[in-house]
Amino acid sequence: MEVFLQQLINGITLGSIYGLIAIGYTMVFGIIGMVNFAHGDVFMVSSFVALIAFLILTTWLGVTSVALALLIVLVVAMVFTSLINWTIERLAYRPLRGSFRLAPLISAIGMSIFLSNFVQVSQGPRNKSTPPMVQGEFVLFTKNDYGVTLSYKQLIIWGVTAVLLAAFWYLVTKTRLGRAQRACEQDQKMAALVGVDVDRTISMTFVIAAALAAVAGTMYLMYYGVVSFADGFVPGVKAFTAAVLGGIGSLPGAVIGGILIGLIETMWSAYFSIDYKDVAAFSVLVITLIFLPQGLFGRPDVEKV
Amino acid sequence: MTAEATSERSRLTGALYDAGVTALLAFGLLLPLIGFLTVTDIRNELVLTTRWPLLFALAGIAGFGRLFYALSIEPWLRQRALRPAAVTPPAWRVVLGKWFVPFAVGFVIAYPAIVLAINGLGGSVKWIDNFGIQILIYVMLGWGLNIVVGLAGLLDLGYVAFYAVGAYSYALLAKEFGFSFWILLPLAGLLSSFWGILLGFPVLRLRGDYLAIVTLAFGEIIRLVIINWVDLTGGYAGISGIPRPTFFGIPFTANEDGFAAVFGLEFSPIYRTIFLYYLILALAFLTAFVTVRLRRLPVGRAWEALREDEIACRSLGINTTNTKLTAFGMGAMFAGFAGSFFAARQGFISPDSFTFLESASILSIVVLGGMGSQIGVAIAAVVMIGGTEIMRELDFLKKIFGETFDPTQYRMLLFGFAMVLIMVLRPRGLISSRAPSVFLKQRKTIGADLVKEGHG
Structure with a gap:
């Protein structure tokens, strides 16, 4: 029971990170029908930006307040990652819109290879570990010498995720931009006819996706304290699994799918074998796609002649 | 003004x-x-x-x-x-189109001799091995994947899994039971093909991107199992000391019954390299030949029909399940051949050789070559793999940028960049025309952008 509760806490934390990345996949897939393969690497890049921003703040500018530092790091990572993703969309995906269906996917795979190798070349292949940013934890209860703890880091991740999801929810359902996004998702030509700037809306979608990935990247760095150039691929695929599990195109689905994947992974590590935890996540992806291709909250794909 | x-x-x-x-x-x-x-x-x-x-x-x-x-x-x-577009293609293109294939075939057959003539016995191993064999492996893998992606239109992102199955089949069976390369080559192909059909079966209902992601997941699962099943596969450490292929029973060793001694030559590692070169060349030609012949058979025509429009196929009574499975099985078989060759050539395999990056490279070769075009795939393999291999040779750059500059670390960076660049400039690939395999009176090649290519 104690183990279960502890893993529940860990799983939700990990799942929040996956959920934030998964939103990026699901939004982009919803609006242009493309699996944005480079999104995992955009997440990794954002983690590096956060690392550098954190080092500048603490070692050069001497910011001692951790809360302030984290807030600034978050904003800086969001701004730079958005800029990067905006440029990627502009250079690598936009010229291929309306081209045949494999072209953007191949372009995205190339971009993914480019980004991870760019970071490897520019920052070196070694793992980068930071001193712990936030320390301390609540001990919820102790039984048989096994204390169930909720660390401050985990609380911060929950809080930041919840606040950002609320802001994001407002953006998509209540604002003009969100309405334009939903319109483009349904029918781009029609949306263009009634005056929606489709190109701009798609650009904004990539910017929002990148901003959420940057939040995930910052949280990832804070939680694990270590990042390397190769850290984009596996979280990327897991987040994509989350998006598929929740029903691709569905925003609440992405978050719930993310939390489910996080839970499956931590529970699997605790009760079965830690070596095979990635196999478990990939198997979930396969099983979902075969038996429930529309996901938990998605619309079934209608086949048209 | x-x-x-x-x-x-x-x-x-x-x-x-x-x-x-x-x-x-x-x-x-x-x-x-x-x-x-x-x-x-x-x-x-x-x-x-x-x-x-x-x-x-x-x-x-x-x-x-x-x-x-x-x-x-x-x-x-x-x-x-x-400028108005030329109605008839310029003369050089006609000549090129006519003579390119015979010239290319002649060149690859004569390649070891040319290299030997230039570099002599000692300096040639590198050129035949790094450029010849390495590129030909990718040409063969590209042609194998071309059956699945280019002909049948099934996007496969986990192709390297079958390559791995072939490599590990050869390595394990050769080490444990001592079977020879020539027995294990077809066996590895068979086993890979079996896995291709096995994994193909559950995913047939999926289409397009979903299929791609499931095959990616399968590829990763197989790799993770190889990593974690240490008893069988050695995990990250891999398998070393894999028996090397022999020249019809004559090993390439410095012993008295070795190749050099039997033929009265001075011992040199170059003979094995040349033998391996012709072996992979033969395997690659086999792949190309089988593909060309298959395209004329009913199953090949069914593949291409499936790529263009799955619903129309079904309404015409084509069994789409069998058609897709044969494509998967056939593609996986050639990957298995290539895999067992790879294990035999290296003498050592580890999971590092079978990452997603490999799958992505092979797929990008197929797509960059212009899906379905065998010449295009070969050219793309030469450009992409040869291009990254040549980065190893650019030592003169050290003189410009200083001794710490290492051009090899930019290989994959440029590889990814080239993928994006070629897609943006030529989304249909390098050879982007389609020649029909069946025609009424006259064979007419059309631009690939005129082909519908429904999602399959």
Whole structure:
């Protein structure tokens, strides 16, 4: 029971990170029908930006307040990652819109290879570990010498995720931009006819996706304290699994799918074998796609002649 | 001031403006990762250093590149677009189209002899091995995947899994039971093909991107199982000491019954390399030949029909399940052949050789070559793999950028960049025309953008 509760806490934390990345996949897939393969690497890049921003703040500018530092790091990572993703969309995906269906996917795979190798070349292949940013934890209860703890880091991740999801929810359902996004998702030509700037809306979608990935990247760095150039691929695929599990195109689905994947992974590590935890996540992806291709909250794909 | 001069000037200011914006954008993009470098110091703590000159140089290059593009390449492109398209292709293209394939075949057959003539016995191993064999493996894998992706239109991102199955089949069976390469080559193909059908079966209902992702997941699962099943596969350490292929029973060793001694030659590793070169060449030709013949059979025609329109196929009574499974099985078989060859050539295999990056490279070769075109796939393999291999040879760059400069670490960076660039410039691949395999009176090649290619 104690183990279960502890893993529940860990799983939700990990799942929040996956959920934030998964939103990026699901939004982009919803609006242009493309699996944005480079999104995992955009997440990794954002983690590096956060690392550098954190080092500048603490070692050069001497910011001692951790809360302030984290807030600034978050904003800086969001701004730079958005800029990067905006440029990627502009250079690598936009010229291929309306081209045949494999072209953007191949372009995205190339971009993914480019980004991870760019970071490897520019920052070196070694793992980068930071001193712990936030320390301390609540001990919820102790039984048989096994204390169930909720660390401050985990609380911060929950809080930041919840606040950002609320802001994001407002953006998509209540604002003009969100309405334009939903319109483009349904029918781009029609949306263009009634005056929606489709190109701009798609650009904004990539910017929002990148901003959420940057939040995930910052949280990832804070939680694990270590990042390397190769850290984009596996979280990327897991987040994509989350998006598929929740029903691709569905925003609440992405978050719930993310939390489910996080839970499956931590529970699997605790009760079965830690070596095979990635196999478990990939198997979930396969099983979902075969038996429930529309996901938990998605619309079934209608086949048209 | 004439109107022309005004437009000339506004073009210049516009170009300058664009160049400024590009330089600023590049500065912003590169600021965190190029401007700052995180290094671990002696006390094992991360510290920051800055690289301002590099950052400014790169931003400057981006700006000047944009300026150059706007002033010289863009007007040239605009003029070219105005010129009427030639009705008949120029003479050199006709000659090239006619003689390219015979010339290329002749060249690859004569390649070891040419290299030997230039470099002599000692210096040739590298050229035949790194360029010849390495490229031919990818040509063969590309042609194998071409059956699945190019002909049947099934997007497979986990192709490397079957390559791994072939390699591990050969390695394990050869080490445990001592079977020879020639028995295990078909057996590895068979086993891979079996896995292809097994994994193909559950995913047949999926289409397009979903299929791609499931095959990716399968590829990763197989790799993770190889890593974690240490008893069988050795895990990360891999399998070493894999028996090497023999020349019809004669090993390539320095012993008395070795190849060199039997044929009365001085011992040199080059003989094995040349033998392996012709072996993979033969396997690659086999792949190409089988594919060409299959395209004329009903099953090959069914593949291509499936690629263009799955619903139409079904309504015409084609069994789509069997058609897809044969494509999967056939593609996997050639990957198995290539895999067992790879294990035999290296003598050592580990999971590192079978990552997603390999699958992505093979797929990109197929797509960049222009899906379905075998010549295109071969050219793309030469360009992409040969291009990255040649990065190893650019030692003169060290003289320019200093001794610490290592061109090999930029290989994959340029590989990814080239993938994006080719897609943006030629989304249909290098050879982007379609020749029909069945025709009424006259074979007419059309541009691939005229082909519908439904999602399958």
